[in-house]
Amino acid sequence: MATVTxxxxxxxxxxxxxxxxxxxxxxxxxxxxxxxxxxLKGIILTGDLKLKRDYIYLLNGKSVEFLGKEEAPLxxxxxxxxxxxxxxx
Numbered sequence: 001m002a003t004v005t006x007x008x009x010x011x012x013x014x015x016x017x018x019x020x021x022x023x024x025x026x027x028x029x030x031x032x033x034x035x036x037x038x039x040l041k042g043i044i045l046t047g048d049l050k051l052k053r054d055y056i057y058l059l060n061g062k063s064v065e066f067l068g069k070e071e072a073p074l075x076x077x078x079x080x081x082x083x084x085x086x087x088x089x
Contacts, residue, residue: 007082030044
């Protein structure tokens with residue numbers, strides 16, 4: 001297991017700064033975060049604890065879409081950033 005930092009941006013419900021978690025994959029890290037902070041269930045993950053389609057998940061600045069999605073492997077020191085969908089025009 002790797003120790004990684006997770007940061008959730010732009011949410012009214014979660015004003016916590018970066019949080020350290022231990023996990024082997026991206027989804028494990030996010031599930032661990034939701035277990036520690038239940039207010040995030042349904043915000044950063046779906047009700048059945050999967051990645052939300054409209055959220056932006058970055059691992060070290062790169063979209064997890066291109067790194068293995070939920071199963072993107074983690075190593076010590078990685079940084080996961082989560083952003084809600086953004087719209088505008």
